[in-house]
Amino acid sequence: MAAPLIRVKDLWKSFEGEPAVQGLSLEVDxxxxxxxxxxxxxxxxxxxxxxxxxLKPDRGEITVxxxxxxxxxxxxxxxGYLPENPSLPEYLTVEEFLVFVSRLKGLEGLRLKSSxxxxxxxxxxxxxxxxxxxxxxxxxxxxxAFASAIVNDPHILILDEPFNGLDxxxxxxxxxxxxxxxxxGGSVLVSTHxxxxxxxxxxxxxxxxxxxxxxxxxxEELKQLAGLGISASLEDAFLRIIAR
Amino acid sequence: xxIALTLFSVKVRHYLGPLIRRPRYLLSLVLMYVLWLSxxxxxxxxxxxxxxxxxxxxxxxLPVLSExxxxxxxxxxxxxxxxxxxxxxxxxxxxxxxxxxRARIFLFSDLLFQFLLLSLFIFPPVTLMITTxxxxxxxxYLVRSLPTYAVAISAAILLSHVLGLSRVKLGDRxxxxxxxxxMVAVLVPLLLLALRxxxxxxxxxxxxxxxxxxxxxxxxxxxxxAPYIFLLTLxxxxxxxxxxxxxxxxxxxxxxxxxxxxxxxxxxxxxxVTKVVGLRNSGDLTSLMYALHLMRVVREGSLLSxxxxxxxxxxxxxxVPRMMGGFQFSExxxxxxxxxxxxxxxxxxxxxxxxSERKNIWVVKLSPGTERHYLTGLLLTYVTVSxxxxxxxxxxxxxxxxxxxxxxxxxxxxxxxxxxxxxxATLTSLMVRIGSSPLSLGSMVFISIPLIGSILLxxxxxxxxxxxxxxxxxxxxxxxNMLIYTGITTIVLYKALVSEGARYLN
Ligand SMILES: Nc1ncnc2c1ncn2[C@@H]1O[C@H](COP(=O)(O)OP(=O)(O)OP(=O)(O)O)[C@@H](O)[C@H]1O
Ligand SMILES: [Mg+2]
Numbered sequence: 001m002a003a004p005l006i007r008v009k010d011l012w013k014s015f016e017g018e019p020a021v022q023g024l025s026l027e028v029d030x031x032x033x034x035x036x037x038x039x040x041x042x043x044x045x046x047x048x049x050x051x052x053x054x055l056k057p058d059r060g061e062i063t064v065x066x067x068x069x070x071x072x073x074x075x076x077x078x079x080g081y082l083p084e085n086p087s088l089p090e091y092l093t094v095e096e097f098l099v100f101v102s103r104l105k106g107l108e109g110l111r112l113k114s115s116x117x118x119x120x121x122x123x124x125x126x127x128x129x130x131x132x133x134x135x136x137x138x139x140x141x142x143x144x145a146f147a148s149a150i151v152n153d154p155h156i157l158i159l160d161e162p163f164n165g166l167d168x169x170x171x172x173x174x175x176x177x178x179x180x181x182x183x184x185g186g187s188v189l190v191s192t193h194x195x196x197x198x199x200x201x202x203x204x205x206x207x208x209x210x211x212x213x214x215x216x217x218x219x220e221e222l223k224q225l226a227g228l229g230i231s232a233s234l235e236d237a238f239l240r241i242i243a244r
Numbered sequence: 245x246x247i248a249l250t251l252f253s254v255k256v257r258h259y260l261g262p263l264i265r266r267p268r269y270l271l272s273l274v275l276m277y278v279l280w281l282s283x284x285x286x287x288x289x290x291x292x293x294x295x296x297x298x299x300x301x302x303x304x305x306l307p308v309l310s311e312x313x314x315x316x317x318x319x320x321x322x323x324x325x326x327x328x329x330x331x332x333x334x335x336x337x338x339x340x341x342x343x344x345x346r347a348r349i350f351l352f353s354d355l356l357f358q359f360l361l362l363s364l365f366i367f368p369p370v371t372l373m374i375t376t377x378x379x380x381x382x383x384x385y386l387v388r389s390l391p392t393y394a395v396a397i398s399a400a401i402l403l404s405h406v407l408g409l410s411r412v413k414l415g416d417r418x419x420x421x422x423x424x425x426x427m428v429a430v431l432v433p434l435l436l437l438a439l440r441x442x443x444x445x446x447x448x449x450x451x452x453x454x455x456x457x458x459x460x461x462x463x464x465x466x467x468x469x470a471p472y473i474f475l476l477t478l479x480x481x482x483x484x485x486x487x488x489x490x491x492x493x494x495x496x497x498x499x500x501x502x503x504x505x506x507x508x509x510x511x512x513x514x515x516x517v518t519k520v521v522g523l524r525n526s527g528d529l530t531s532l533m534y535a536l537h538l539m540r541v542v543r544e545g546s547l548l549s550x551x552x553x554x555x556x557x558x559x560x561x562x563x564v565p566r567m568m569g570g571f572q573f574s575e576x577x578x579x580x581x582x583x584x585x586x587x588x589x590x591x592x593x594x595x596x597x598x599x600s601e602r603k604n605i606w607v608v609k610l611s612p613g614t615e616r617h618y619l620t621g622l623l624l625t626y627v628t629v630s631x632x633x634x635x636x637x638x639x640x641x642x643x644x645x646x647x648x649x650x651x652x653x654x655x656x657x658x659x660x661x662x663x664x665x666x667x668x669a670t671l672t673s674l675m676v677r678i679g680s681s682p683l684s685l686g687s688m689v690f691i692s693i694p695l696i697g698s699i700l701l702x703x704x705x706x707x708x709x710x711x712x713x714x715x716x717x718x719x720x721x722x723x724x725n726m727l728i729y730t731g732i733t734t735i736v737l738y739k740a741l742v743s744e745g746a747r748y749l750n
Contacts, residue, residue: 053609054609073613074612076610076611076612077611079610081610087603088604089536089540089604091543091544092539096539100523100532100536100607103532104529104608104614105611106611134503
C-alpha cells in the first residue's frame, strides 16, 4: 500500500484564541476521492486552507505527496485548489484569467494554449472566453474557478464546496473530473454538504465535528459506525455520529 | 425616524469597521489624524508668516482660501453624486434596499451619515486654518465661517443626493452629464481667478462666491444663498418621491473605481505595447505580473481617478499662488511643487489595490516563489504610471516658463518622489488592513505615509533645490551624489519590499 498522498496529523488552528481545528487527523490515499463532512463552522475550510498553505497551522503535521507543507512548498504545483468563495480578478476576461493561472503554474507556449482551450471547452466556457469575469453569473464564475484549478492537470485536487452554484450539467462535469483524477492514481479531497454526492462519488469520508475528526471510513463503514444498516441513509448516519 | 437612526448607527459601525474592535488601529488612526491636522496647521502658519513678510496681512489670503475650500466642499459633493450619490455599502443594498424600509428613511439615514463623514474631514482642519490665519480675531471669523461651512456641507450632500436621485429620471448617462456640467459650473470662479480674468459682476451670485464672501464678513450675502438652498431642497424633496432603490450603487467602495469596462475595446493599445504587457507573452513572471497590474489599474478606473486628482491638484498648484496675490511662489517653485504631491497617485492606486485586489492573491499564493514577482510587478506599475505622468505635468506647467534652471535637480526629484512614493504606498497597503472604503479614515494612512515618507526621503534633494546657486548650476559631482543617493535608497526600498513585504502578502 502506497503512502497516502495527503496526510494531516493532529492539526490545531485557532483564530484570536478561538479554536477552529483541534487535533484533527485525516488521510487520503492515492487513487481515492475523500469527502469532508461536518456542520457549518466545523473546521473544514480551515483544514483545507492549512493543507494548501494559505493558513499556517498552530500545531500538527501536514504532508502532501510526502512533503511537509510548512517547510517544503514544492508540493504546490501538484495541487489544484478551489476555494470556498473564490474571489476572481473581475477586470480580466475568462481567457486572460485562465492564461494568467496557467502561466503561474508554469505552462507555456502551445501547451498553455491547448490546456486553456481544453478546460474552457470542458466547462462550457468557450463562448465566454473574451467576456470579463465581472459580468458573469455566480455559477459561471464557479465554473471559471474550477477550470482554473484543473488547468495544469493536477495530481491532487482539493475542493472546498465545489458544487456551490453549479448547475446539474456542471456538477456532473466536475464529478467526472474528480473520478478521472482518482483513476489516474491521484487524490481528491472534497468538502461538501451534498450527502448523496458523497455516497455516489467518494470512496471514503471524514466526519469533522468541533474541529476534530469524529469518524472515518467508506460510506458503508460510516453507516456501521453509526450503528445503522447499509440501507440507512448517510444523512441519518451523519446526524447520529455528530450527536454522540 | 427610529429606523433611520438605527440604519445610521449600523452604517457608522460598518464604516469604522475593524477600528471598533481593535484599539491598536484606533490609536494609530488618531495619530494619523493629528499628523494631518498639524500639516494643515503648519501650512497655515507658513502662509501667515509669508503674509507678515509681504505685508498683506490675513485678509489677503482668507477670501481666496475660503473660496478654494468652499468650492472643494461643493465639488466633493458633486463628485460623490456622479459616482451614485447615495452612499451605500453592499450589505445595505442586499438587506436595506431589498427590504420594505421606506426610501426616504434610508435617504435620511444617509444624509446624516454623509454629514458626519464630510464634517470629520472638513471642520477640524478648517477651524485650525482660520484660527491660525486670523488670530487674534479668530473668534469673530469662526463664528461666521463654521456655520457657513455647515451650509456648504449640507449643500454638497444635497447635490450629491439630487444627482444620485436624478438617475431615475435622466438615466445613468444623463445624470453623469449633469454632474460634470455642475462640476464645471462650480469651478468657474476658481478658473477665472487662476486665469487672472477679473470676475464679471454676475459672479457675485455664484454660490461658492457668496459663501466665501460670508466668511470674509459680508453677512448680508447669506440672503442671496438662501434661494439656492431652497431650490435644491425642493428638487430634492420632489425627486426623493421616486423609487430610486434600483439605481443605488455601492459608492463607498467604488468611490475611486469604475466597473471594470472593456476599455481595451474602446481604447486599443498599440501592438508594440501589448507585445510587452500582454499576459500571454512568454516574458518572465515579473512581466506577467506587471501586465496584470497595468491592466487592472486601467480597466477598473483607478488610474483614471488618480490622474484626475493629480490634474486637479496641478490646476490648484498653478492657480492658488496666482490667486493669493501676496503669497506668490515663484513660477519655478511651482514646478518643484509637482514633485511633492506626485506620491498621491501611487497612494490612491494602493487604496484601490487593498480594496479590490488583495482578496485575489490566493491565486498567486498557490504558486510558490511568485510573490516576489507579484510585488515587483506592482511596484513597477506604480512607478511606470507616476513617473512619466509627473514628467507630463511638469512639461505642461513648464510651457509658460522661458527657462528651466533647475531642470536637472527637478528631474531627479520627480523620479525620487515617484519611486519613493510608489514603494511606500505598496508597503503601506501590504501592512495596513483598515481600508474598508476609499472614503474611510484608514485611507488617511494610505495617503499620508507615502506622501510624508517620500518627502522625508527626498529631503537631501529638496535641500539642494532650495540653495540657489547649487540648484541652478549643479556641479557634476553634486549630480552624481544625488543620483547615488537616489539609487541607493531605491535599491534599499526595493529589497525591503520584496523581503519584508512578501510576508504580509495574504
Ligand atoms: N479568518 C477567521 N477569523 C476568525 N475566525 C475564523 C476565521 N475563519 C474561520 N473562523 C472560525 O473557525 C471555525 C471553523 O470555520 P470553517 O470555515 O473552517 O468552517 P467550515 O467547516 O468550513 O464551515 P462551513 O460549512 O460553514 O463552510 C468557525 O467557528 C469560524 O467562525
Ligand atoms: Mg467552509
